[in-house]
Amino acid sequence: MTEVDAIDLALLRAMQTDASRSAASLARETGLSQPAVWRRIKRLRDADVLRGAQVRLDREKLGFGVTVFLGVKLATKGRVSLEDFERAVRAIPEVQTVEHVLGLYDYRLRVVARDISDFERVLRRRIMTLPGAGQVEANVLLSEERLPGPL
The missing domain is CATH 3.30.70.920 (Lrp/AsnC effector binding domain/regulation of amino acid metabolism (RAM) domain)
Structure with missing residues (x-):
């Protein structure tokens, strides 16, 4: 199991809501520098805590009602x-x-x-x-x- 602290959890919550957020935005929210955010995200990816990013499609607009x-x-x-x-x-x-x-x-x-x-x-x-x-x-x-x- 990967060690995850309160800042990691804050990053994960923010990314779960919107995975397209910039490192600058995540840094402002967590009080970290951009490089620190990138290091944490890389560590979480390397540990398979973060696996890819998904896009949610509007099925109705695509004709699937x-x-x-x-x-x-x-x-x-x-x-x-x-x-x-x-x-x-x-x-x-x-x-x-x-x-x-x-x-x-x-x-x-x-x-x-x-x-x-x-x-x-x-x-x-x-x-x-x-x-x-x-x-x-x-x-x-x-x-x-x-x-x-x-x-």
Whole structure:
């Protein structure tokens, strides 16, 4: 485990909110010099505490107005490997995330589609034909609020 002090946590919180902030901005917020901020960020990257930077896309503006969370229970555990299922589901461009979970379902998928009929097409032609796919439960996202991370 990497040693992280209060200043590191302040940097991580600020970067989690907006990873594109400049070192000068981060330095002003934390009371450090720019070189000190860069050294800390480099140390956190080298320790794999910081892994890349992400851009959040506005799915609606890109024409994807529907987000659905799918719970997928595998029908044939043992006959189809988890790797086969995961490899096949990763090939579906509408699937944004694949989570292997413990509970009622084996997997939780985040699927985007243009509209409900487009989602139905993805479900019938792609999801339900996955190796080992069995029971599926769909939950349509009504609204989403991004909360700050745990730091």
